[in-house]
Structures are given as structure tokens and as C-alpha cells.
Amino acid sequence: MGNRVELEQMGKKILEVIRNELFLSMHFMGPALNSLDLQMDLWTKTIGTDAVSVRFNPNYLYAVYLEHPYRLDRAYMHMLMHCLFRHMFSSDLYGERDLWDLCCDIAAEAVVDSMDVPVLNVVLTDYREAVYEDLNREVGVLTAERLYRYFTSRHRDYDEEARMAFEFACDDHSFWDRMEKVPREDNEKQEKPPAGMPPQAQDTEEEPEEKQQESGEIPPLTVRLHQVKEKQEEWEKNARKIQIELETRGSKKGSREGELHRVLALENRKRTDFREYLQKFSVVREEPGIDMDAFDYGYYNYGMQMYGNMPLFEELEYREAKKVEELVIAVDTSMSCQDSLVQKFLNDTAVILSDAESFFQRVQIHIIECDEKVQKVVFLESPKDMEKYAKAFHVHGGGGTDFRPVFRYITEKQRQGEMTGLRGLLYFTDGFGTYPEEPTPYETAFVFHREEEMDDAEVPGWAMKLFVKAEPDHAPETFRGAEQ
Secondary structure, eight states: OOOHHHHHHHHHHHHHHHHHHHHHHOGGGHHHHTSOEEEEOTTOSSEEEOSSEEEEOHHHHHHHHHHOHHHHHHHHHHHHHHHHTTOTTTGGGOSOHHHHHHHHHHHHHHHHHHOOOTTTOOOOOHHHHHHHHHHHHHTSSOOHHHHHHHHHTSOOOHHHHHHHHHHHOOSBOHHHHHHSOOOHHHHHHHHSOOTTOOHHHHHHHSOOHHHHHHTTOOOOHHHHHHHHHHHHHHHHHHHHHHHHHHHHHTOOTTSTTHHHHHHHHHHTOOEEEHHHHHGGGEEEEEEESOOGGGOOHHHHHHHHHHHSSOOSSOOOSEEEEEEEEEEEEEEEOSTTSOHHHHHHHHHHHHHHHTOTTTEEEEEEEEEEEESSSEEEEEEESSHHHHHHHHHTOOOOOOSOOBSHHHHHHHHHHHHTTOOTTOOEEEEEOOSOSBOOSSOOSSEEEEEEETTSOOOOTTSOTTSEEEEEOOOSTTOOOOSSEEEO
């Protein structure tokens, strides 16, 4: 129907109508709605996005708009969820591409279905409701990362996954493949003429960029990667703007935007390296070891050559190092903090404490097990002792949670002349408890596990909030990184 220009104009008009409908229903989505341009792309039979544009087949838009226009509203919002959660920028981290696509679609549809907006409302199928019920019980907040780890940690039912893919698929993810950087040799093939062909011959054979875009092909590789990189940063900013707007509006769980706020709160946590954070607790002290920075090979070799086996300059047997010397680790053993969660904290911490680059060979580590009161205190002098402690750990307590007794315990010990080198406290918890009001003279961080339900809203502003970073592809989790 019609020529190319008319088709493109018609498709853009349809999508502009859809975008206006969504904006009138949800003003807070303005930053996201204005971040995608519209571009016809005959490579697709339906509609999709690469985080830069909404790429559409005009024939598909026309047919759907005439019969079921609400599907386009939902498809547009579905694609915005992919962008806000940055699904396309993480796709190369997950080996099972089809499974990752499914998890992204479920995460996006779960948020869209939770919105009480007329242009998005549909009657959910019994099957979809059953899937949500099962996943909410097993996974909690439905993010793509958490869903992926859930599916890969259990026996795979490929027939069931195919049925879910049919139920939740809404857009074309093939554009995400175009965002991935091609190998260097393929890049060179695109940029360099074949052997024996002069440059001017190559130029005559190559189509201009405008003609490539008109034919539906993507821009040159370097231009495309630059656009995608800029858009990734823009979508991160958009996600934070919307999260702040929802918090200002007081959106809570159960409200029309509550689920979106919950997911954005998880996705928008900044990642910071845990070792880097531990440097806040470090002190400068001499320790046994060769200081290669202070070793001068010139004087050493000169003495060996001139006087035989008599170097003029020998390596220093001690060196200055900035590492962690004394640390308090409080472990929440209340009923709300699961045994598996505590065990993960201990195992991950043991990995970090055994790192010779971050800790002295002899340290002072105070482990405080606590709930509404201090239940047990363990003193460790070696990072290796932490690993032994983690293996033999047994939960003491099990009541409610009150964080204040730990801080009172530390204050009392310092009054007695102990813990004089204390630089920081790490408090592993799920966040449900009573926090102290007064700031501490040492660094304090409450550490949450991202994969569990948590409550970090009441953490005082003077304390740090860290979130353990989980690894993709259901890799064994380590405490190599954290989210702040």
C-alpha cells in the first residue's frame, strides 16, 4: 500500500498518536517517551527498539492499529521498559540468549500489567496470572536478572519456556544483536577494501550512508556504537528521573506505579567495587615483604659487576602498605534474616578477607552475631580464621532486630581501651529493624543481598548502603563487587 515515503509517514503518525496517549495517561513517563525517535525498518515484520529508535514495519502498524490499537500502546510501553531496565545493554552477558529474551519480556510485561492505566488495561489470561503468582512467590521482584538465575538454577522445561515466550513476547529483539560489537577482523573487512582493489574503486562500490538508511540498513558500525553508548547513559538518567518522580508522588507497592518503582529501585543501584570500599578502613603500616618500588637495580648491578658478589644496594625487607587492620562485622541472625542469606554473607566475606592485597597477615576481626541483642562475639586474628568460622557457623538468636546494641557494644569496648584501630563496621542484614540515630566516628555500612527482599528505606543518611552484586549466567556468587 502506497510508496515508501507514504508508508513511513503513516507509521510515524500512528506511533505519535500512541505516544501522545501514553503521555496524557502518565506524565511521569515523559523523559522516556521523548528519548526514542521513530524510524521505519523493513528488516522487521513487527516492531522493536535498539534503545535509539522505535523501528517499525508500517504494514504491521496499520493492520494492528485498525483492529487492536491497544496492542500498540502496550507494545510501546513494553519497549520503554526494556530501555529503562537497560535489557539490551546486558544481553551479551548471558549465554542462553532465548532465555534472556524471555526473562526480559516477563519483567517488562509484569510492570505493564501492574499499571492501572486505561490505555494499557487488558484482561489477563488465567495462564499469565498463574505464571505471575508462581514467579512472585519464588523470585520476588521480577527483574530479568533474577528471573534468569531462577530459570537456570532449576530443571529446564523447554516446552514450558516456549509457551511462556509465546505468552509474553511483544516486540522484536533482533535489533539488540545489531548493537553488539563485531570482531576486529570483521570490522576491518567492513572498513578496508579487498586486497588488490584501489581505494577509489572501493568508494564507487560503497553505498552512501543516506541510501543505507533508506534501505533499512543500520548506520556504519562506529557511528552506531557511538549512538548506543550515548543512549545507554541517557536511559540510566531517565530511569533515575522517573524513580525520583515516583518517590515524590509517593508511589508504593500496590499503587498503579508501585511495581515500576520497585524494579527501578533495584535496577538503579550504583555498582561499586567492594575492595575499593574496604580501602576506607585501611591504615598505613609496615609489613614484612620486599618493597620493589624502593629497589634500585642500577646500584645493585653496579656493585655486582665491580666488586663481585657484593651488591651496593639490597632490597628492603619491610614495606609500607595501606590495608585493613581492624574491622567489625555484625551478622543479623533474626528470624527475618534467612539462614541461606547469612551463610552467603559469611562465605563471600571469607573470600574477601583472604585477599592478601586488602588485609594484613594479622588483623583484628570482630564478628558480632546479633538480633535484638548481642548474642555472640568471635575474635579472629587471621583472614584464614574467617573461612574456618564461616564453615562452622551456627545461628544464635532468632528474635526481632535492633541494630543499636551492636553500636553500644562497640562504644563500651572503645571506652575500655579496646578497638582502638577500628575504622569501620559492616552490618549484614535484611534491613528490618531499629537503627541508631547518632552518626558513628567510624565508617558504617549496612550490607544487603540484592537477591532477597530487603528494606533499606530507613537506613540513616550517615551510613553507607551496599548491595552484593550477583554474577550473570548463574555463576557462583562472590563478594567481588557490591552495589551502593
